Amino acid sequence: MALLRVEGLEKAFGGVMAVADLSFEVPEGSVYAVIGPNGAGKTTLFNMLSGVYTPTAGRIEFAGRRIDGLPPHRVARLGIARTFQNLQVFFNMTVLENVMVGCHLRGRTGLVAAALRLPRILREERQMRAWAEEALAFCGLEAYAGREAAALPYGILKRLEIARALAAQPRMLLMDEPAAGLNDTETLEMRGLIRRICERGVTVLLVEHNMGLVMEVSDTVLVLDYGRRLTEGSPEQVQNDPEVIAAYLGGEVEYAVS
Numbered sequence: 001m002a003l004l005r006v007e008g009l010e011k012a013f014g015g016v017m018a019v020a021d022l023s024f025e026v027p028e029g030s031v032y033a034v035i036g037p038n039g040a041g042k043t044t045l046f047n048m049l050s051g052v053y054t055p056t057a058g059r060i061e062f063a064g065r066r067i068d069g070l071p072p073h074r075v076a077r078l079g080i081a082r083t084f085q086n087l088q089v090f091f092n093m094t095v096l097e098n099v100m101v102g103c104h105l106r107g108r109t110g111l112v113a114a115a116l117r118l119p120r121i122l123r124e125e126r127q128m129r130a131w132a133e134e135a136l137a138f139c140g141l142e143a144y145a146g147r148e149a150a151a152l153p154y155g156i157l158k159r160l161e162i163a164r165a166l167a168a169q170p171r172m173l174l175m176d177e178p179a180a181g182l183n184d185t186e187t188l189e190m191r192g193l194i195r196r197i198c199e200r201g202v203t204v205l206l207v208e209h210n211m212g213l214v215m216e217v218s219d220t221v222l223v224l225d226y227g228r229r230l231t232e233g234s235p236e237q238v239q240n241d242p243e244v245i246a247a248y249l250g251g252e253v254e255y256a257v258s
């Protein structure tokens with residue numbers, strides 16, 4: 001069953017066609033990677049999927065419902081969460097507070113009800129705290145819950161972003177370069193975390209430049225070039241595709257799959 005279905009998607013910026021006639025399906029419960037050289041259209045695609053950009057043409061269906069053109073908060077409420085290429089952390093908040101921001105996407109409380117501290121609100125707050133604590137533990141961050149984000153290393157903050165996204169209880173997580181800036185040990189941990197997110201039942205859509213990670217963690221890989229689909233297949237198929245090797249000038253895809 002496809003959780004996400006993209007059909008004839010297009011985004012033009014003036015004369016630049018950032019994404020062109022793009023169609024693909026992401027099966028529920030899989031890790032699906034989108035790769036391509038710089039400028040291939042990956043970030044533009046993520047921005048359309050998460051409601052930041054309205055496509056110039058085409059359609060996006062999530063869980064059988066059309067979502068293209070919806071604003072980001074509506075897309076988030078339908079169950080698509082996202083992490084960013086550049087950290088989007090509130091540095092003056094604690095780790096737990098940062099993660100609770102993610103839960104509020106799921107909350108239904110209005111400002112007046114919250115101010116009156118109605119029993120329903122207190123229940124909702126307890127629920128959010130529980131979700132946040134669970135997401136922190138899932139990402140191995142429980143020891144950092146009370147620490148201020150500003151004092152923490154980059155690798156921990158990358159995981160914090162993932163915990164915040166998971167705390168919103170999404171059905172799909174869009175991960176934009178989760179391994180960027182990580183060292184080898186942290187990248188290995190990230191690989192384990194991505195697999196566990198998938199095992200938890202959250203479908204993962206991954207944009208990543210680290211080909212080793214992509215090939216080890218993904219079920220399916222979609223290759224973009226100049227906004228268009230070059231090919232799609234298993235990691236093995238994609239690595240051996242002459243067109244893919246040419247697009248990368250034979251460089252980045254040369255490594256073994258373990």
Ligand SMILES: Nc1ncnc2c1ncn2[C@@H]1O[C@H](COP(=O)(O)OP(=O)(O)OP(=O)(O)O)[C@@H](O)[C@H]1O
Binds near residue numbers: 037
């Ligand atoms: N807001 C914008 N205005 C004009 N052109 C844009 C805009 N965003 C992206 N583009 C252009 O669209 C194309 C695709 O860019 P995009 O950032 O989506 O690629 P990418 O695959 O994410 O690249 P990278 O791997 O470097 O992050 C590029 O030619 C880029 O210059």
